[in-house]
Amino acid sequence: MSNISPWKKDFPIFVPQAHPYLCYLDTAATCLTPKHVAEAMFHYQCYSHANSHKGMYQLSMTATEKVEQAREKIASFIGAQQAQSIVFNSGATEGVNLVAYSFVEPLIIEAMSKGERCNIVISAAEHHANLLPWQRLTQQYNIELRIAPLAIDGTIDLARLSLLLDDQTCILAFTHCSNVIGKINAVDKICQLAKNKNIPTLIDGAQAVLRGDINVKAIDCDFYVFSAHKIYGPTGCGVLYAKPHLIEQMRPYQLGGGMINTVDFQQSEYLGGPLKFESGSHNVAGIVGLVEAIDYMNDLSIKDINLYIDDLALYMHKSLRELSFYRPVVDEKLSLMNNKMTSLVSFQCEGIQCQDIANLLDSENVALRAGQHCAQPLHKVLGVNETLRVSLGLYNGYADIDKLIAGLIHCHQVMAMESLA
Ligand SMILES: Cc1ncc(COP(=O)(O)O)c(C=O)c1O
Structure with missing residues (x-):
C-alpha cells in the first residue's frame, strides 16, 4: 500500500x-466531498434545477425523474426490495424523529387507550440522535426507557438485551455502529431477537453506511436511517428505509405541500408511499449528490x-x-x-x-x-x-x-x- x-x-x-x-x-463527523459529487450537484443546480413533483414542464419532470430514480438506486444500494420503501429527508436525525412521532407515538397512545403499558428499548451506545426523541416520548407518556448494556468489547450485549425485550416493547432502536466505539453490532441477530417477540426495530446506520454493504432485507429490520454526508455525499440529505406496509400504516410526520391527494379546509387525504413523508420541496441537489456518491463508491x-x-x-x-x-x-x-x-x-x-x-x-x-x-x-x-x-x-x-x-x-x-x- x-x-x-x-x-x-x-x-x-x-x-x-x-x-x-x-x-x-474526522470522517465520522462528516466525509470530505469528492469532486464527482460537488460537480454533479453544481451541474444539476446550475443547468437543470426545477422543483420536483410539481410542474408538468420538462425541467420539473426531469427533476421528478431524478428523485424517483434515486429512490431505485438507494433501494438497491441498501438491499431494499422496493423503491417505495425509501423516504428522503434531511438526515439520520430526522429519520429517527419521523419514526418516533409517525410510528411509535401512535402505538403508545393506542396501548394507553387500552390501559396497557409500553416501553422503549435502546442501547447504551446511542448517539443523542437516537436517544433524545425516545427520551422525550417516554417522559411525555410516563413510560419506561430501557437501556441495553454493552459487552466488554463495546458491542451490544445480546443476552442482556434479550432480558429487556417483552410484549410491551413498542420499539427497539439501536445503532449499527457506535460513533464512539466503532464496532459493528450483530444487527441481524438483534433484529431476530426482536422479531421473535414481535417488536419493531429501528437501526441507526449513520456510521455503518460508509462500508456500503448494508442489506436491510437480510438484516430484516423495520426501519433503517442514514445521512448522505456520512457516505461522501452532501449534508442536509438523508434516507429513511421503512418496510412498505409500515409506510402505509404510518401517519405523516410533517404536513404541507406535495404530500396530498385532495385538500379541503376541513379534511385532507394524504398520498400513499414515501411522498406522504416528503412534504415541501425536495432537496433535489442533495439527492443528486447522494446518488453520485454511491456511483463514485461503486465505480471505485x-x-x-x-x-x-x-x-x-x-x-x-x-x-x-x-x-x-x-x-x-x-x-x-x-x-x-x-x-x-x-x-x-x-x-x-x-x-x-x-x-x-x-x-x-x-x-x-x-x-x-x-x-x-x-x-x-x-x-x-x-x-x-x-x-x-x-x-x-x-x-x-x-x-x-x-x-x-x-x-x-x-x-x-x-x-x-x-x-x-
Ligand atoms: C451514530 C450516529 N447517529 C446519528 C447521527 C446524526 O446524523 P445527522 O447529524 O447527519 O443527522 C450521527 C452523526 O454523527 C451519528 O454518528
Whole structure:
C-alpha cells in the first residue's frame, strides 16, 4: 500500500489553493466531498434545477425523474426490495424523529387507550440522535426507557438485551455502529431477537453506511436511517428505509405541500408511499449528490475501498497501541486478534486532556475530534469524561497515521516538559 491514498486526488479540498497539508481524521463527523459529487450537484443546480413533483414542464419532470430514480438506486444500494420503501429527508436525525412521532407515538397512545403499558428499548451506545426523541416520548407518556448494556468489547450485549425485550416493547432502536466505539453490532441477530417477540426495530446506520454493504432485507429490520454526508455525499440529505406496509400504516410526520391527494379546509387525504413523508420541496441537489456518491463508491469498487480501509485501520490500531500513553475506551485485544478493527477509534492519552491534544494537533494540520461526540451517556458508561476520536476515509493513507502518531508523541513530550517546568 502506498503512503498516500490513490483516491486522494479526487478530493478538491487537498489542492494547493485549499488545504494541501490537511490530515483529515474526522470522517465520522462528516466525509470530505469528492469532486464527482460537488460537480454533479453544481451541474444539476446550475443547468437543470426545477422543483420536483410539481410542474408538468420538462425541467420539473426531469427533476421528478431524478428523485424517483434515486429512490431505485438507494433501494438497491441498501438491499431494499422496493423503491417505495425509501423516504428522503434531511438526515439520520430526522429519520429517527419521523419514526418516533409517525410510528411509535401512535402505538403508545393506542396501548394507553387500552390501559396497557409500553416501553422503549435502546442501547447504551446511542448517539443523542437516537436517544433524545425516545427520551422525550417516554417522559411525555410516563413510560419506561430501557437501556441495553454493552459487552466488554463495546458491542451490544445480546443476552442482556434479550432480558429487556417483552410484549410491551413498542420499539427497539439501536445503532449499527457506535460513533464512539466503532464496532459493528450483530444487527441481524438483534433484529431476530426482536422479531421473535414481535417488536419493531429501528437501526441507526449513520456510521455503518460508509462500508456500503448494508442489506436491510437480510438484516430484516423495520426501519433503517442514514445521512448522505456520512457516505461522501452532501449534508442536509438523508434516507429513511421503512418496510412498505409500515409506510402505509404510518401517519405523516410533517404536513404541507406535495404530500396530498385532495385538500379541503376541513379534511385532507394524504398520498400513499414515501411522498406522504416528503412534504415541501425536495432537496433535489442533495439527492443528486447522494446518488453520485454511491456511483463514485461503486465505480471505485466498494470491496476494494473496504479492503483498503481495513488495512489502514489495522495499521492505525497497531501504531496507536505502540504508544505507552494510549488508553482505548474499550478492550481491543479480541478484535485485534481477529483483525476486526474498524476505521473509527476513541481513546484517551494518559495524563493529557483530550482538548489540549486536539488543539495542538490542529496547529499541525491534523483534524480530529475531542469531546463526547454527541454521546454523553455513553461516555458516562465508559467511565470517561471525554475522548479523542480518529476516523478514517478513503482519502487517508499511511502518511496520515504516521503524522497522527508523530503529533501525539509531540503532545506527550510538550505536556511532560510543561509538567516539569
Ligand atoms: C451514530 C450516529 N447517529 C446519528 C447521527 C446524526 O446524523 P445527522 O447529524 O447527519 O443527522 C450521527 C452523526 O454523527 C451519528 O454518528
